[in-house]
Amino acid sequence: MKTMKKRALVSVSDKTGIVEFCSRLISCGFEIISTGGTAKALTQAGLPVIGISELTGFPECLDGRVKTLHPVVHAGLLAMRSNPEHMEQLEKLDINTIDVVAVNLYPFKATISKPGVSFEDAVENIDIGGPTMIRAAAKNYQDVAVVVDPKDYEKVLSELENGGVTLETKKYLQYKVFAHTAVYDSMISNYLAEKLGIRYPDSVTFAYEKTQEMRYGENPHQNAAYYSEEFIRAGSLSKAKQLWGKELSYNNINDANGALELVKEFEEPCVVACKHANPCGVGTGKTIYEAYVKAYESDPVSVFGGILAINGQVDAQTAAEINKIFIEIVIAESYTDEALEILKSKKNIRLLELSDIRAKRENSAYDMKKVYGGLLVQDYDNTLFAEENVKVVTKRAPTEAEMEAMLFNWRVVKHTKSNAIVIGKADRTTGIGMGQTNRIWAAQQAIKHAGDEAKGSVMASDAFFPFPDCVEECVKAGITAIIQPGGSIRDQLSIDACNEAGIAMIFVGDRHFKH
Numbered sequence: 442m443k444t445m446k447k448r449a450l451v452s453v454s455d456k457t458g459i460v461e462f463c464s465r466l467i468s469c470g471f472e473i474i475s476t477g478g479t480a481k482a483l484t485q486a487g488l489p490v491i492g493i494s495e496l497t498g499f500p501e502c503l504d505g506r507v508k509t510l511h512p513v514v515h516a517g518l519l520a521m522r523s524n525p526e527h528m529e530q531l532e533k534l535d536i537n538t539i540d541v542v543a544v545n546l547y548p549f550k551a552t553i554s555k556p557g558v559s560f561e562d563a564v565e566n567i568d569i570g571g572p573t574m575i576r577a578a579a580k581n582y583q584d585v586a587v588v589v590d591p592k593d594y595e596k597v598l599s600e601l602e603n604g605g606v607t608l609e610t611k612k613y614l615q616y617k618v619f620a621h622t623a624v625y626d627s628m629i630s631n632y633l634a635e636k637l638g639i640r641y642p643d644s645v646t647f648a649y650e651k652t653q654e655m656r657y658g659e660n661p662h663q664n665a666a667y668y669s670e671e672f673i674r675a676g677s678l679s680k681a682k683q684l685w686g687k688e689l690s691y692n693n694i695n696d697a698n699g700a701l702e703l704v705k706e707f708e709e710p711c712v713v714a715c716k717h718a719n720p721c722g723v724g725t726g727k728t729i730y731e732a733y734v735k736a737y738e739s740d741p742v743s744v745f746g747g748i749l750a751i752n753g754q755v756d757a758q759t760a761a762e763i764n765k766i767f768i769e770i771v772i773a774e775s776y777t778d779e780a781l782e783i784l785k786s787k788k789n790i791r792l793l794e795l796s797d798i799r800a801k802r803e804n805s806a807y808d809m810k811k812v813y814g815g816l817l818v819q820d821y822d823n824t825l826f827a828e829e830n831v832k833v834v835t836k837r838a839p840t841e842a843e844m845e846a847m848l849f850n851w852r853v854v855k856h857t858k859s860n861a862i863v864i865g866k867a868d869r870t871t872g873i874g875m876g877q878t879n880r881i882w883a884a885q886q887a888i889k890h891a892g893d894e895a896k897g898s899v900m901a902s903d904a905f906f907p908f909p910d911c912v913e914e915c916v917k918a919g920i921t922a923i924i925q926p927g928g929s930i931r932d933q934l935s936i937d938a939c940n941e942a943g944i945a946m947i948f949v950g951d952r953h954f955k956h
Contacts, residue, residue: 445531448517449541451483452476452493452509452571454548457591460486462543462598469601471541476501476509509570518542518577522584541597541606542578542587546571546625550671553632560636567629572622579618582611589614589621624648628671635805641818647807652679658691665691676705676800678793681772684781686791689770692717693748693791697770700750703856705801706825710753712736714744719876721747723853724869729753733762735869740890741766748772752798755780774798810956822953825851830950834936839922839945842867843899847924847947850901855953861903862887862911864895864920871898880904884911888918895919903953905929912938912946921945926952 449471453459456479463473463483475483476493483490494500497511517539520527531538547568552558578587586597586606593614600606627646634642649668658665667689669679678698683689689697699718704711707725712732714722721743724735729751737744745766751773755763760780763771764787771784772793784792802821810817825848833839839847846867854863858876862883865871872891874883880902888895896919905928906912912935915923923939927948939946 445538447471448474448491448537448539449543450474450509450514450518450539450574451543452479452574453543453545453591455545455591456482458594459483459543459591460488462591462594463488465598465602466541469598474539506569509574512536514539514574515577518574518585519581520584521581538584539578540585541601542574542585543589543594544571544575544587545589545591546621549625549632550628553628554672563632568625572625575618576622579615582615583608586611587614587618589618593617624671645818647809653688655688655691659695663691667691667694674800674803674806675797676701676795676802678772678795680797681793681795684776684792684794685785686770686789689791693770696748697750697772697793699856700748701772701795701798702802703853704750704752705799706852706855707752708799711751713750714739714747715750716743716747719858720853720856720863720870720873722870722873723865725849726868729755730759730762733759737762737766739865739870740873744768750798755784757783760784772798822855822955824951825855826949826951830948832948833945834927834932834948835939835944835946837940837943837945839899839947843922843945844947846899847901847922850899851924851949854901854903856955857903859903859954859956861953861955863901864888864891864898864918865901866898871895880906881908881910881914884914888914888920891918897921899923901925903955905932905952906935907931909934909938911935912942912944915944916942923947924949926950928952 447470449466451463451473452475460483466473467488472491474491474493474496480490480492493509497513499511513536516531516536520531520538547566549566552566553563575587575589578585588594588597596610597606600610627648648671650671652667652669655665657663673679678694678701696715696718700713700715703720704713709725710729710732711725713720714736722736722739724732726732726735746769748770749768754775754777755773756777757779760783764783768790770791772795774796775794784790802823804823806821808819808821849867850863850865853870854861857863857873860877860880860883862874863870864887871894872887874886877883891898898920899922900915900920902925905926907929908931922945924947
């Protein structure tokens, strides 16, 4: 039986490190087979290359669509060296084995990320030969080392230079191939579904890329990692640049996301203080400093050790005020140099900059919750209410000031865990009750937190009142107006209680449960 030559097939879109990789392969006794632009780059670097047409005896055709889809290539990849019949067939057909494959795929992601890319251009950048080759090589992992990530070149080379690629490494490379093609196919199928307007397909895949491994998860005994979407969305936490402090933890990211989602509801200067993904104080003002003071004063106890989301620039005055207490994270649109210097005096604070913090959530995005054995997928709650559904249901209509206050607090209650009640003024919260198993407890919690500030505040409820007890608590606390969805079969009881006390109440129709 004839002796097979050591051969590597190399065809890459990402040419990072490919010349050195091939040079060292040649030093290990390999012949290099290559195609198109990769062959050109290697030839220009002075390396000997066997062109794919020279190998197959068949010209590249159809604008390069067909070049590696040939039995000479795939028999060389798929032949099991331990199977005598396979090797006899190769000898009879005069086909040489291929022992190393370095291939990465057409840049589909980069193509569809370009503004105004046409559907035709996107489809033209769907790789056919590349996935076929790497899947074939990965299937025959025990005989072929297949590399799809330039970061793995050094590992493969060092093992080759020391006797050969180990079976353990080949299995790892096999795994990376199928992870790579899974992500690639996911991007293609999601792109095509979007073009067809298929919002909830029969089967769905999402591609995420690991951003960091964490010291632990929600609790110290849980392992965790953070993954970003393949296409990082504007205004998302994944786009934030960390300027100071140690790595974010699992809880940091979850809590910061809660603060970030709420601050996006406001156009005016706004500061959101969050704890355990729930708001504990929200303030707006003419300046960020003014907004911060209002957010802090909403709940000075809970804000300690919390997270701040700020939709503007942090200046020195605001930074000095923030530094009076312990804050885990500040995520802001930007910072002045002086503010950064002040905040960095605190060793344990994390500072994140998100220049497009005001970017709204895209309607194409999904809100997802993992449950054991399944995945819940829905549209994001991107609305406040439909104006045509708003109606005053009490004898007294709210004043303009009360209406302004109700709209402010409605934005906050939308991002507060159910059952949720938020009370406050037109520019700040005064008390927040969240995550209760019944609505009256949430109302009592919010009123208790507000103390004397409850008087003259308004109330926002994320869902309807099943009983008039929440109104009764409002009467005792001096709350003047209520905004809620309405829709209970007992609505009239709450309406009557408001009328008796002179409280204005509006129904908006839309519910905002957040679990």
